[in-house]
Amino acid sequence: MEENETEELKAFANAVEFIHSIGSRDLDDCLFADSLVTVSESGRELGDFSVSVTKASYNEEICYLLHANSHGTIDDIPCGTSIEAYISRKLEILEENHHEFVKLEKQTVDRKVHIVRQDDQLVVNRIISEKEGVKTQTHTFPLSSVKGFVSEASNFLILRILARQKTVPEYMTFLSFDAEMVLSKSVYRALGWKKQMIGEELVDIFGIERTVSSAKDSSATWHCYFMPDGHLASRVQLGSPAIMKLLHLPFLLDGVEKDHMFEKKPLIWEEDMELYSKFLDRKEELKADYSSYIRQHPELKALMADFLQFLLLRKPHDVFSFARDFFAPFASQSPPGKSCNDSQNFP
16 A cells, blocks of 8 residues: 555544543443354354453553454354454554455465554564465554554454444444454444344344445445344344344343342351351452562453353353364464564464
């Protein structure tokens, strides 16, 4: 991409101001997981989709860790997408790994994108593996030229915040990458309210449209509908034969629909005071040990939450094979903070 093309593209002032207006409370309210099922137009189950956000640390900077995964088959062709990203409290990408694959009959098309902020630049590396071989591309953007940039990862946070606010301000035009990693415009607009059956209940959901323009190909548009607390109820890319739907009502965050929450049951302890005392001592010892490990590895919670939700949703007969397929895309994930000059850093 030529430099003058980059300079001509700018996010609208309203969009930039919206990012600046986001506070820590807004982001903390987005710390939860979504788990949906991908179905065909006829209702046949095709796969799974999940996205979760947790607090984390990146090079000693407090930030947010996002995981998004989509696995399934479309037209009997296995495909999948995974995103892992560290996002600052200003919604800036610190580091993001985006991996897509399609397993065709005689080959696997594999696309990996690694984005990392280095000093005053955003460095983007793209690796495409096809039958013809492996192609690598590198682009560098001065941070001053990408104000209002929204990656695929930070897009999920923006959608959750807008959904919880139940409105989309006017002129919400950001910068983003299209499918070919060319800097493009990304526009958000409200779709209004509609009703959707979730489980056995009819629920009001709020819709948001996101369109990423493309200079070479046609624009890509997604319609996402959310519950009042920000949980994702449905997601579809226009033109796709598949739609992602929420099958069961989640535990809501703001006390909405409290009737769906399970009642707490009191614990019954043994009456032997000596055993009870030993139990409490051992409990606190293990709790401190486990908490220390989890603080050192914030990605653990996100990974296990995604896996358990998929497992309980699908209820596979062969749990070991299911676990192997689920964690396979993470096998080549790189640890954060390494130099992007090493090609092995990319997923």
